[in-house]
Amino acid sequence: MPVYYCTADEVRAAEAATGDLLTGGTLMVRAAHGVAQAVLTELRGTGGCYGRSVGLVIGAGNNGGDALYAGAELGRHGVAVTAVLLVPDQTHEGGLAALRRAGGRIVASLPAGLDAVVDGVVGIGGRGPLRPAAAAVFAALDPDTTVVAVDLPSGVDADTGVIHNPAVRADITVTFGVLRRAHLLAAEQCGRVTVIDIGLGAAGDGSVAALTDADVAAAWPVPGPHDDKYTQGVVGIVAGSQQYPGAAVLCTGGAVAATSGMTRFIGGAAPQVVAHRPEVVAVERFDDAGRVQAWVVGPGLGVDERAEAMVERVLAADVPVLVDADGLTVLARRPDLRSGRTAPTLLTPHAGEFARLAGAPVGPDRLTATRELAARLGATVLLKGRITLVADPDGQVYGNDAGSSWAATAGAGDVLSGIAGALLAAGRSPLVAGAAAARVHARAARAASRGVPIGASDLLGAVPTALRDLLVDEQGATGVQRT
Ligand SMILES: NC(=O)C1=CN([C@@H]2O[C@H](COP(=O)(O)OP(=O)(O)OC[C@H]3O[C@@H](n4cnc5c(N)ncnc54)[C@H](O)[C@@H]3O)[C@@H](O)[C@H]2O)[C@@H](O)CC1
Ligand SMILES: [K+]
Incomplete structure (x- = not known):
């Protein structure tokens, strides 16, 4: 609960x-x-x-x-x-x-x-x-x-x-x-x-709430006996570039670590992504990508015409889409790219991207600001920060207190969008995907840091530890014991 x-x-x-x-x-x-x-x-x-x-x-x-x-x-x-x-x-x-x-x-x-x-x-x-x-x-x-x-x-x-x-x-x-x-x-x-x-x-009325560890564990996709790589959800990542491959590596890494569904990648950084994660099916051109159940677009993508075309192409797909980072900057410039969408959209801005999207700074009342933007755009909005807020257009909000600020480091957001994108592909709602991803991300930051500064790749490396603590502890309690 x-x-x-x-x-x-x-x-x-x-x-x-x-x-x-x-x-x-x-x-x-x-x-x-x-x-x-x-x-x-x-x-x-x-x-x-x-x-x-x-x-x-x-x-x-x-x-x-x-x-x-x-x-x-x-x-x-x-x-x-x-x-x-x-x-x-x-x-x-x-x-x-x-x-x-x-x-x-x-x-x-x-x-x-x-x-x-x-x-x-x-x-x-x-x-x-x-x-x-x-x-x-x-x-x-x-x-x-x-x-x-x-x-x-x-x-x-x-x-x-x-x-x-x-x-x-x-x-x-x-x-x-x-x-x-x-x-x-x-x-x-x-x-x-x-x-x-x-x-x-x-x-x-429960309209402002937080998921507990048990809620996140219950919501996390765990493969059943009849699942295969496709049934667990295929996520497609459109991120990074040949010149800036880091965001692509971190974002796909987050997706791979989050679920055992399949991860596809599209972009110029395909060689670097595969070098880090050979299990990712990476191509350079959109036309070569296969089917996906959800897209993530934006980390390290740039904001030029090519990036704009990628965002347009992804948002035209009739599957859930997470837009992050440069994708949000493109969207702020071209709000029409979202029009006509019927599948869910999850936007994951930090304060600066939020201001671009909303046309005004977040201000001190982050709850009201996040709800208003979600209602105005008809999209789920995840506002990043020490307290992450995820608001649905109907006003339902899940918040997560990270408990530390060690995740406030370059590239950490790319990992978050990869995790949340994998959850979208597994069929979770944007609200649950965003809030559950934020909780696991914060746990990973704490596990990696234990009181000292970390880089985003350290955080990414600690995602399995965070998930193991959550899933094994929470599920072990109800598992069948055989002696
Ligand atoms: N009603 C009850 O029987 C219960 C009340 N409870 C307590 O009562 C509190 C609410 O009591 P009240 O409704 O009397 O309100 P508060 O005690 O929170 O404050 C109201 C008073 O503070 C003044 N005030 C407002 N802002 C101020 C500020 N910034 N600086 C200085 N003064 C300011 C107001 O003019 C008013 O006189 C709860 O927070 C809780 O601690 C608990 O005892 C549980 C039961
Ligand atoms: K007080």
């Missing part, structure tokens, strides 16, 4: 549906307990709770209420708790009284040397950046202080994930019942995200 990411309104609706649990304050008690437990776990992992010191930064709403009740619980565990009230006359009364009863102190500014700070400034009710008073409290912290955000790091927009300036950067974020969109879209600002069960029912 994909993981869903909800809007603030969807969260409020789910809370309201609990009736008495919301109005009677039970939800807040449960939420606060979850925050306290997260802080206590952190303290226990670094030497214990008793005598440790935690600061609270408290805003005007219920987010501050959560933090105050959590502070009270910490006080009962022997933690010295101090709290700064940003809007004293609008502080959550019950929470404040509970903190005072537990021995917590209200201070004008947080003391030095805190073990952790709880961000209870704003949650899903927050708008815009941290106000100056809150910003000053966080700016004064020792940079090593562990920051635990209640629900969301304050200053991050719950629905768009836009990270305003200034905003809190959290090491840990504790949220309640369901994930908020910001936990995907601003993952790097949230740190480790923990979801506390507070008794909410189903929430949201």
Whole structure:
């Protein structure tokens, strides 16, 4: 099952549906307990709770209420708790009284040397950046202080994930019942995200989601007993050139590594492609290519007339087509090449190519921008980045947090388009092909890098490792054991 990411309104609706649990304050008690437990776990992992010191930064709403009740619980565990009230006359009364009863102190500014700070400034009710008073409290912290955000790091927009300036950067974020969109879209600002069960029912429409490893494993083409090289899908790659063969080698390499279907190649770099991957059926002229179930066009193709003719020819085919890199630049210049297509199209721009296609920069709200471009072009759009977003024209989005940025290296995109193209040829939808490819690509980058810089060919070399971890681990769990 994909993981869903909800809007603030969807969260409020789910809370309201609990009736008495919301109005009677039970939800807040449960939420606060979850925050306290997260802080206590952190303290226990670094030497214990008793005598440790935690600061609270408290805003005007219920987010501050959560933090105050959590502070009270910490006080009962022997933690010295101090709290700064940003809007004293609008502080959550019950929470404040509970903190005072537990021995917590209200201070004008947080003391030095805190073990952790709880961000209870704003949650899903927050708008815009941290106000100056809150910003000053966080700016004064020792940079090593562990920051635990209640629900969301304050200053991050719950629905768009836009990270305003200034905003809190959290090491840990504790949220309640369901994930908020910001936990995907601003993952790097949230740190480790923990979801506390507070008794909410189903929430949201699932239109922003992420595939899990199990989803990707279930979607990955695994040959059955009656499959052959053709039935698993033949992908055709149109990429590179004699002068720039690298993109062709990386893209076909991605396709070969992704599935055991067949890979065809068309282009001037056919000799270099075959030198790297003798199993690829490579020709130089389009008329010599056989049948395929999906095309990938664009990496390293150039943007001249010859390239334009190739893009035109591929888009005229009645099979799924992935357009990447130079292919997107051609398409931005010649949008008419797409008209008349009925088979699915997957466009995989980075931010610069996106701006060319859309006629404007992506901007800070990447979710809305990606959805709008997909709807406008009637194509699936995969916007690359640390958080990859794949949007269908109907608004369904799958996101993937790469978890590291080591894949931000020349040629890595060529590998991604090869992987996704092979999945298209195997019959996966552009949405699933794009999201599953992004997840495996990110895993391969992490496996290849393990903390040091890599080149795209290192990433490509780690695709089997990434797939083995995913497919063997996930499928081994359900496989038949014979003893
Ligand atoms: N309603 C409930 O019973 C529950 C609420 N929960 C918590 O309550 C939060 C939502 O509470 P609220 O709706 O009161 O909203 P918030 O507490 O998120 O913030 C609302 C207040 O902050 C002010 N504000 C908005 N943006 C600001 C900014 N940038 N800087 C400073 N102040 C700003 C608003 O004027 C308003 O007074 C959730 O995020 C969650 O932490 C949880 O306790 C679960 C149950
Ligand atoms: K917060």
